Amino acid sequence: MTDKIRQYIAEAEAFHTTKKEELEAFRIKFLGSKGLLKDFFAEFKNVPNELKKEFGQVINELKTKAEDKVKSIQDAIENSQQSSSVYGDLTRPAEPLEIGSRHPISIVKNQIVDIFSNIGFNVSEGPEIEDDWHNFTALNLPEYHPARDMQDTFFIQTNPDVLLRTHTSSVQVRYMEASKPPIRTISPGRVFRNEAVSSRSHCIFHQVEGLYIDKDVSFADLKQTLLYFTKEMFGKSKIRLRPSYFPFTEPSAEVDIYWGLKTETDYRITKGTGWLEIMGCGMVDPNVLKNCNINPDEYTGFAFGMGIERIAMLLYQIGDIRMFYENDVRFLEQFKASI
Structure with missing residues (x-):
């Protein structure tokens, strides 16, 4: 057994x-x-x-x-x-993936860049932490100039000569210092101003500024460039330029487009006029050219600047600028079709 x-x-x-x-x-x-x-x-x-x-x-x-x-x-x-089970059955249908979307600020910025790239503008970028020279002095805003009060600035406490840039014009200064005309560039980027946050303003926002310098550049060239942009961006073919003041351009103007009065929304956003301000512009001041080592007797140029948030609010009918910075997924998912 x-x-x-x-x-x-x-x-x-x-x-x-x-x-x-x-x-x-x-x-x-x-x-x-x-x-x-x-x-x-x-x-x-x-x-x-x-x-x-x-x-x-x-x-x-x-x-x-x-x-x-x-x-x-x-x-x-x-x-x-x-x-x-790490890979599971590879023949089974995969779980559906949520498709992400670009932020509306990125969508609008890319559209603006594409439009100006089609007429020969390149893209230039610079630091967000700037010095006084590039942000103010080189742009015809010497120390104690009253126009500095137009922009409430975030200064670095330990060094009053260092600040958060208030506009991307500082990038244009750096570009002019490093390049020789002809110059044709746009400068998109984030800027900072010490302003109260509300539905219409924020202490952080984005700008796109453009610069064109060459021989015999005129105000007519500026107007034609802006007319091309408004047609491509908004489908609007009617603009007007109102006299204004900017320290770094002379003459200067505000640019309005005729938005129309077809709907109740048109009445609301244009305050019943049909006209809507979209940007500022002007001919580059000769002092700015001198500060950047460009001979103003030989070269002239124009510059313009616009807020990306403002353009996005117009295109998508967004009533509160704070929506861009709250990262609400419900808000961002609306832009999937705009990628």
């Missing part, structure tokens, strides 16, 4: 499978309620006393071998399933 049990021990040791069904059949054969071990333990009472010790040891060995084999194979099968 013990020889027969030893044969089953050898069979248990040699058993191997990767299938749950075969493992379960093995378990039932050896450890089930009607399995081999049940029969051998029942036979124990019929074994002569002098052989019971050996018989019992052999049965216990078979039991141990069978239980260890079942457990080891179970663990191997479970580990294999866990490894494959």
